[in-house]
Amino acid sequence: MASNIWTQLERPMRILAPMEDVTDTVFRRIIGSLAPPDLYFTEFLRADLFHPRFGARMQRRLEFTETERPIIAQIWGNNTADYVMAAARLEQLGYDGIDINMGCPAPKLVKKGCCAGLIRTPNKAAELYAAACEGAPSLPVSIKTRIGLDTPETEDWIGFLLELRPAALTVHGRTAAEMSDPPADWSQVRLAVELRDRISPATVMVGNGDIGSESELQAAAAASGVEGVMIGRGIFEDLLVFRRQGKPWVDxxxxxxxxxxxxxxxxxxxxxxxxxxxxxxxxxxxxxxxxxxxxxxxxxxxxxxxxxxxxxxxxxxxxxxxxxx
Ligand SMILES: Cc1cc2nc3c(=O)[nH]c(=O)nc-3n(C[C@H](O)[C@H](O)[C@H](O)COP(=O)(O)O)c2cc1C
Missing domain, CATH: 1.10.167 (Regulator of G-protein Signalling 4; domain 2)
Incomplete structure (x- = not known):
């Protein structure tokens, strides 16, 4: 990997979560003008749609402006050839990194063995990770996931992913079955950080779930030991959530x-x-x-x-x- 954006940002990193139909280039530009995060993610991008025959359909989703940097493109799917192709294109487009979605709990996708469905097929997850690295050798490849499918299996699943030595690992402190309902379990995020310390000290850890303010972000980072905190729905409560001080959006x-x-x-x-x-x-x-x-x-x-x-x-x-x- 030529350079690794994950190691270059201030700690704790403030990261805008990938959100389908939300974090397109339009919203990213608005947030950038109001209170920019340290790192942006795209919406999740279907790896098979990178095939040239889908040309225009994907092109608009892939564009970004310099104000949206640094920016990570997130992909999903379960075909290794698609991952090599998608990663190569993202590298060519100048993204700062590639993230693999192993956490979306949508039943339709899980049933097809995609996203959180990969928790059931760790070998497939490893192949997809290797395919993304192969397609984009100059970029850091990271993974975003949950703590398990039906029950927390942090030791096994997060431990397995850390053996792959990803550049970064985002842990959303819920199982897939929990969707977005019960409070995120940051003690599992803490456990994931301990696993990282033992298994892959160079992997940058990001925690995610229910963070809505700078003070919550600081407290969660301090208690769990993560290097970064990702905020999703919190941006809807305060469009200025990434500003370190000052009045919130409602004021x-x-x-x-x-x-x-x-x-x-x-x-x-x-x-x-x-x-x-x-x-x-x-x-x-x-x-x-x-x-x-x-x-x-x-x-x-x-x-x-x-x-x-x-x-x-x-x-x-x-x-x-x-x-x-
Ligand atoms: C509308 C919406 C769309 C989402 N789309 C994605 C996505 O494309 N990729 C992904 O990894 N997670 C996606 N998520 C999950 C968020 O990135 C995040 O993990 C989740 O909302 C928990 O964080 P929060 O409590 O800060 O919202 C989405 C969440 C929401 C609410």
Whole structure:
């Protein structure tokens, strides 16, 4: 590996989690302008779609700007030839690293032996890891996973992955069966760090699950010993979660809040040009607007629009609160 981004960042690293339909280049650019993390991940990318016959379908998902660096591309699938091909392309595109998804619990994918389904087939997981390394020899290859499939099997599963000596390992402190329901178990993350110390001291450890503020991040890193903390849903509660100090998003002025959402919608329109559905933008409404004193009526009214122009016009109009009009 030519250079390893995982060893070059400040500790504890603050990492924006990969989230399908959320962390596209549009959201990454907005977060970069508000309060950038130390490291970005793409959404998970299907390795078989890197085949040239799918050309355009994957191309837009792969683009990123320099403001989104450093950036790791996450892939999923279970065919080694696809992994070699995908990794080679990601290396060529200038990504800073490649991550393999071994944690998504979606039953459809698990049944096919992908993502968290790989916990059942560790030898396959090892082959896929080797294939990614082969395809992108100059890049660090990391893995993101959970602590088990149905029950915690941290010693066996995390221990096995560490034998592969990945550049980094992200441990989400839940089993796949738990989906996102019970609180993440950071004692299992701590155990994973102890395994790392014994088995693969050079692997950088990242903990993930239920972190929503800088103080929680610091406490989790200190208690578990990880070098990095990954935040997923916490970004919806505070778009400024990666800022080390200052007021949270809910305390930002009305104009700042509405302008940020408008910028997101506008960039979504110009970047995706209809390739991605307008409706995905509504997932972000609560994240941007939940601190407004009149959040409920603004949110409900916003849901009635079905195109970029009319939603932007409505949000512009909403800069003046109803009671001051
Ligand atoms: C909408 C959504 C999409 C997600 N997509 C991905 C994904 O593409 N790849 C992945 O590894 N994890 C994905 N996850 C899981 C998150 O990366 C993270 O592991 C999980 O949300 C737990 O962290 P949190 O408690 O900070 O949210 C997704 C989670 C959410 C909520």
């Amino acid at each position: 930002q002025p009305r104009e700042v809040v509405l302008d940020a959402y408008i910028r997101h919608i506008d960039l979504h329109r110009s970047y995706w040009q209809g390739e991605r559905n307008f409706e995905v933008l509504k997932k972000f409404a609560r994240a941007y607007l939940h601190g407004l004193p009149d959040f409920e009526p603004v949110y409900r009214a916003g849901m009635r629009y079905h195109d970029h122009d009319s939603l932007i016009a409505f949000l512009q109009h909403s800069k003046i609160p109803v009671d001051s009009r």
